[in-house]
Amino acid sequence: xxxxxxxxxxxxxxxxxxxxxxxxxxxxxxxxxxxxxxxxxxxxxxxxxxxxxxxxxxxxxxxxxxxxxxxxxxxxxxxxxxxxxxxxxxxxxxxxxxxxxxxxxxxxxxxxxxxxxxxxxxxxxxxxxxxxxxxxxxxxxxxxxxxxxxxxxxxxxxxxxxxxxxxxxxxxxxxxxxxxxxxxxxxxxxxxxxxxxxxxxxxxxxxxxxxxxxxxxx
Numbered sequence: 001x002x003x004x005x006x007x008x009x010x011x012x013x014x015x016x017x018x019x020x021x022x023x024x025x026x027x028x029x030x031x032x033x034x035x036x037x038x039x040x041x042x043x044x045x046x047x048x049x050x051x052x053x054x055x056x057x058x059x060x061x062x063x064x065x066x067x068x069x070x071x072x073x074x075x076x077x078x079x080x081x082x083x084x085x086x087x088x089x090x091x092x093x094x095x096x097x098x099x100x101x102x103x104x105x106x107x108x109x110x111x112x113x114x115x116x117x118x119x120x121x122x123x124x125x126x127x128x129x130x131x132x133x134x135x136x137x138x139x140x141x142x143x144x145x146x147x148x149x150x151x152x153x154x155x156x157x158x159x160x161x162x163x164x165x166x167x168x169x170x171x172x173x174x175x176x177x178x179x180x181x182x183x184x185x186x187x188x189x190x191x192x193x194x195x196x197x198x199x200x201x202x203x204x205x206x207x208x209x210x211x212x213x214x215x216x217x218x
Contacts, residue, residue, distance in 0.1 A: 003184050009073045010185045011138045017069045018137035024064075028057065028143040029122065032151055036118055039103040039158045047102045051095020054152055058088035058170065061145045080145070080177075087170030094164055101167065103158045113199055114157025120192055121150035128189040146178040146190050153196040153203075162208040172200035 018025065035053045038046040062084025070077035095101035105111045125147045129139050140146060152171040156163075175197035182190040 004075065005073045007185050010181075011134070013069050013073055014140060014144070015137045017065055017144070018139070018141055020069075021064060021143075022137075025141040025143055028060065031056070032122060032142060035155060036105075039105045039155065042102075042104050048096050048099060050103050050155065051091045051101050054155060054167075055088040055091035055096065057143065057148050057152070058084045058091065060143055061148050062088065065144055080174075083170055083173070084145070087167075090166050090170070094167060100164055102160045102163070103155065104160050105158050110157050110203075114154045117150055117154030117157065117196055117199065121147045121154060125150065125189045125192070129187065132186070132188050134187070140187065140189075145174055146181065146187070146193060149174040149178060149193060150196050153200045156203060157199060159203075161206075165204050165207045168200050168204050168207075172197055172204070175200060 031053050035050045038050050062081040066077045066081035066084060070080070091101075105115060122142060126139060126141065134140065142148070142151070149171045153168070153175065156168055156171070175193040179190050179193040179197070181187040182193075
C-alpha cells in the first residue's frame, strides 16, 4: 500500500498542531471528562450535552486537524475532514436535535467495555505513546482522530437501547483507517483501534431501529 507521506512528515504535522492549538488539548480533555461524568451521573439533558460534546470533538478533528494541518502533507485529509464533519453532524442531528442518544454507565458488559475504551483513550493511549518514544509536542494528544475515535466508541458503548446505528459509522470507519498508523508510522497504541472497531461493529449489530423521532423530556 502506498502511503503519501513519511514518518517525519506525519509527526511534524502533529508537532505543528500541538504547538499551534495549545492549551486547547487541556480543554478537550476536560469536556471529555464532563461527558463521562454525565454518563455516570445522568440527568434529563445529559444525552444532549454528551452528543454536543461528541459532535464538537469530531468537528474539531475534522477542521482543526485534518483540514488545517494534515491536508498540507496528505491530500486524503480533505476526505477525512469531510467524513469527520459528517460524523459531527450525525451527533448534532440525532443526539442534540432529535434527542435519540441516551447514555448511562450502568453495571454490565457493554458499559465495562465502554469505560475500558474511555480509559484507554484518555490515559493509556498517551502513556503508551510516551513509552513508545513519542514525547510532546509530537505526542498524539486527545482531540486528534485516533484517541477521539477510541473515546467515541467507548462513549457509544454506554448508550441505552434502542439507539440508532448512524453515530457509529464514522468512528468505526476511522478505527480501521487509523489502525494503519501502528504499522506505517510507528504508533503502537493505534493497534487498540482494531479492538474498538470490533466493539463498534458489535454495537451496530446490537442496535435496534428507532420508530420515534424525539425522546420525551421528563
